[in-house]
Amino acid sequence: MLKAFQIIVSAILVNNYVLSRFLGICSFLxxxxxxxxxKGMGIAVTFVMGLASIMSWLVFNFILKPLHIEYMYTIAFIxxxxxxxxxxxxxxxxxxxxxxxxxxxxxxxxTTNCAILGAVIINMNENYNLFYSFLFAVCSGLGYxxxxxxxxxxxxxxxxSDNMPEALKGLPISLIxxxxxxxxxxxxxxxxx
Amino acid sequence: xxxxxxxxxxxxxxxxxxxVQVIAMCPVLAxxxxxxxxxxxGIAATIVLIGSNFVISLLRNFIPDKVRIPSFIVIIxxxxxxxxxxxxxxxxxxxxxxxxxxxxxxxxCLILGRAEAYASKNPPLxxxxxxxxxxxxxxxxxxxxxxxxxxxGAGTFYGLQVLPNGYTPCAIIVSPPGAFLTLGILMAIxxxxxxNKKISNKRISDYSGCEHCPNIGICHKA
Numbered sequence: 001m002l003k004a005f006q007i008i009v010s011a012i013l014v015n016n017y018v019l020s021r022f023l024g025i026c027s028f029l030x031x032x033x034x035x036x037x038x039k040g041m042g043i044a045v046t047f048v049m050g051l052a053s054i055m056s057w058l059v060f061n062f063i064l065k066p067l068h069i070e071y072m073y074t075i076a077f078i079x080x081x082x083x084x085x086x087x088x089x090x091x092x093x094x095x096x097x098x099x100x101x102x103x104x105x106x107x108x109x110x111t112t113n114c115a116i117l118g119a120v121i122i123n124m125n126e127n128y129n130l131f132y133s134f135l136f137a138v139c140s141g142l143g144y145x146x147x148x149x150x151x152x153x154x155x156x157x158x159x160x161s162d163n164m165p166e167a168l169k170g171l172p173i174s175l176i177x178x179x180x181x182x183x184x185x186x187x188x189x190x191x192x193x
Numbered sequence: 194x195x196x197x198x199x200x201x202x203x204x205x206x207x208x209x210x211x212x213v214q215v216i217a218m219c220p221v222l223a224x225x226x227x228x229x230x231x232x233x234x235g236i237a238a239t240i241v242l243i244g245s246n247f248v249i250s251l252l253r254n255f256i257p258d259k260v261r262i263p264s265f266i267v268i269i270x271x272x273x274x275x276x277x278x279x280x281x282x283x284x285x286x287x288x289x290x291x292x293x294x295x296x297x298x299x300x301x302c303l304i305l306g307r308a309e310a311y312a313s314k315n316p317p318l319x320x321x322x323x324x325x326x327x328x329x330x331x332x333x334x335x336x337x338x339x340x341x342x343x344x345x346g347a348g349t350f351y352g353l354q355v356l357p358n359g360y361t362p363c364a365i366i367v368s369p370p371g372a373f374l375t376l377g378i379l380m381a382i383x384x385x386x387x388x389n390k391k392i393s394n395k396r397i398s399d400y401s402g403c404e405h406c407p408n409i410g411i412c413h414k415a
Contacts, residue, residue, distance in 0.1 A: 020369045022223035026216065026302060029400060071278065074296045075270040082263055112411060114219050114300045121296050167385035171215065171400035175377030182370035 004135060010192045011139035017115060018147040019182040024115030028148050029174050031106070038152035039145070044103040046141025048085060048110050049119050053137030056080050056120045057130050077120050085111045115144060150181060197322040204326020210303045211334035212383055214407050215396045217303040220294050221338055222372040228351045231339030233287040235332025237276055237295065242304050242331075243324035244272040246312040250320035253313045262411060265308040270299045303331055306408045342366050342375055 015021055018028045024045065031041045056077050064070050089107045092100045110116060119140050123133040154177050158164070164173065208214060211221050220238070224230045248268050249256075256264045277295055280288040288295065298304065307327055312320040343349055346367030348356035365371050384397050395405045 022219050022369070022372070023297075025218040025222060026406075029218070030406065071274060074273050074277070074299050075267060078266055078270050078299050079263075082266065112300050112302065112305060112408075114297045117300050118293060118297060121293055125293070166398075167381050167388055170384075170398040172377050172381035172384060172397070174400060175373050175380060179370045179373035179377060182373055183365075186368070186370065 003132070006192050007132060007136050008139050009188075011136055012143040012146065013185065013188040014192050016147055016182075016185050017119075017140045017143045019178065019185045021118070023118040024113055024144055027109060027113055027115075028144070028151065029171065029178070031109075032148050032152040032174070033155055035149060035152045035156060038148045040103040041106045041109070042141070042145030042148050044106040044110060045113065045115055045144050046138060047103070048081075048088065048107070049116055049137040049141040050134060051088065052081050052084055052116050052120055053123055053133045054130065055084055057123065057128075057133045060124060073121070073124060077117055081116050081120070082111050115140075147181065147185075151177060154181075196319060200319060200322040201326035201329065204323060204328070205330040205333060208327075209330045209334060210327060211331065211338075212380075213394065213396070214306075215400070216306060216406065216408055217301050217331065218376075219297070220301070221335060222369075222376060224291055224294055225335055225339040225342055225372065225375075226346070226367045227343045227349075228336060228339045230287070230290050231335035232332065233284065234291055234294065235328070235335045237280065237291070238298055238301060238303065238331055239325070239328025241269065241272045241276055241298050242307060242328045243321055244275075245269045245304055246307055246320040246324035247317055248272075249308045249312040250315060250317040256313075261313065262305075262309075265305060265313075266299065269304055269308070273298050302408050302411075303327060305411055309411050310407065338372075338375055338379065341379075342371060346371060 011017070017023055018025065027041055027045075032038050059076055059080055060070070060073065064072060064076060085107055089104060092104055092107075119137045122140075123136055126132075126136075128136060151174070155174065158173065158177075168176075204210075210217055220234050224234050245265070245268050249265060252264075252268075273296060276298070280291075280295060307323060311323045315323070340350065343351075344355060345363050346365070348354060348360050348362045363371075366375060380397060384394070387394055387397075396407075399405065
């Protein structure tokens, strides 16, 4: 129980996926102009990450381990993720059009997003069991969702600022905002040993 | 030969991956805490890039268009697996320092981006030079960020002390927030220089969504 709690707090706040582990930076900075799109992207990442963690745990423990080809994990995991994303996209498009409208358009973006592969590899390195893998992946996704929505909220307000120096507009100010958010998040450092 | 040199200049300056294309940002932020790590990461990515560019260029007429992205990913992943082994064996300390970012070279947008934009359309030799150029450009930008962070954050350069003993290292620059800050200020300076020269780079001044991303073709069709 304690370990589960530790994983939750650590993944969402202390070692926040974006702000301290630096995974999924491209989409974090790119898709954070509006809160609405940021939310869609965050939910899509969380969803795929949860599914991918289960699938890749199964593949690693029931295919790679018995065959003693653990070193093939990069190829195996990236294929699992690519297939999964395609599959999820097809299912959601057919069965749940409402959900597809909400975050379906972000699904193709996710195959090459290092957040998913990163979570799966961290799970493997930490030797988590199936439940902890799933928990870690979902909480990392929630950490990503939290960070991207916060950044989008700040950026939406910054749009109204007239006197920002021209040179800072766009990427530079987003990075500096992310820096300040990262400082705020490092305040959680003491929560988990 | 001229074409080869042009490819290298293009990779290092005209189309520099970090400062012009603004892709493959994760390693630039994550592992630039020291110059040593920056060089290691740069070389690792360059080796994979040269290898994958060469093989993809050789196979460019055999890979069906519809399954090209998955094929590229498998080729890149094979090279990353080889690199993983080599680094574990020959550079264990560097391997440990770079950690998860070695397997994550598979999803590095730079490598997939070059496969799609260049290697899949051009002959092998030129693709190799393109790989060298882009790899050098990536290494250069990693080293620039790494140098700034190591000197300010630890007072050293490549492990050697360069600032006097009286200097108190500014530890936040080598911690995660410092990565965002350093890159943010660098980007602002570059953007100022561009403004003075009246060159616009939409990728930096209007960084939003996938509109100006050079890799848009990959993500939206993969």
